[in-house]
Amino acid sequence: MANPVVVRAEVVGTRADGPARRVTVRCATAAARFRPGHFAALTAPAGSVDVLRHAVPVLRADGDTLDLLLPADPPPLLDLIAPLGTPYPQPDAPGCALLLGEDTQAGPLLALAEQLLAAGSQVAFVLAAESAGRLYGVEAARELTADVLLLTADGSAGLPIGDDPAALFDQALGALDADLLYAAAGPGLTAAAVAAATARGARSWTAVAAELPCGTGLCLGCVLPVRDADGVSRLVRACTEGPVFDGARVRWGGLDTVPADVEGAGE
Known part of the structure; x- marks a missing residue:
């Protein structure tokens, strides 16, 4: 687990980011400890009967700020704990990684891809969603690599997911000769991708959608x-x-x- 801090963080920016809101908060200590795969826990909105915190993805750290992915604009100050969880591990040596992201779960994979590229690895993306409007991070992924495959359940963008997604992942892993799979998707797609990676002898690291x-x-x-x-x-x-x-x-x-x-x- 990460070494988190409990802070009152100032919101310094918000903007639309696909189907969600990208919220930038100032939190220097947490930003310095962030690694791709970490998340943050926020208190419930003021006046809510829910006394539990709410976990949200951390997209990236930049200097003394963190970018969070929220469903709506927050109040100007957030009570949060960050960074939390176990991040994606880095390979011992440069390799070729296939990154699978579904819907907004794909957000943290973009910072991970930047980290892998900086260490000399090659990366490719498979971005999936129910429909074209739910795809996340397509343009950002294309800025990092030419290898971006889109999958949608309704066929409105890219290839249809179909009844045998494991075959699609097997083809993608084989075409890339990938030795690593990083996934941030629902259990159906993740299980199919892991099965394909395991059959090819590739290591897989997956963020469980829970x-x-x-x-x-x-x-x-x-x-x-x-x-x-x-x-x-x-x-x-x-x-x-x-x-x-x-x-x-x-x-x-x-x-x-x-x-x-x-x-x-x-x-």
Whole structure:
């Protein structure tokens, strides 16, 4: 987990960013600790009956500011904890990475791609959404690489996702000779991409799309089954042990259940 700070952060800018709002806050200590994959937890709006914080993606750090992705414009001051979670790990040596992003979940992958490129790796994007209007970061991705594939469920942009997305990911990984997969997508697309990567011997790192009611591990509302290195499946918290996991170890078919073979399930 990151080394977060609890701060009252000033909002210094907001603008439309695809289907969401990009909100820039001044928070020098948190910005210095940010790595792609981290998130922030905000308090509920004033007057709300919800006492929990709300987890939001951190898009990037720039000097003493953080860019957050929110559904609407916030008040001028935000009470937040950041950075939180486990970020995407960097490869030990330059390679070729395929970055899969679905809808606004794709946001943190742009800063990750910049980091990978700076370290000498090659990158390619697969950006997916239900429809063309829900695609996120297309132009920003194209500024980083010519290899940008669009997928939509309704076929309104790029290729249709279809019934066999694993075949699409297999073709993309093979065409690139990619040895890394980074994903920030729903469980369906992520599981398909991980299966294709694993079959090709590529390593995968995936941000699990889970509800993070508090963002700090206290509420236990984001547990999921993950297979550890010893082969035993255990329930872990997406907000503290993740949200980024080794994709091959996540029990994708059991995200909303407690599989019978999970340690402690029968107790």
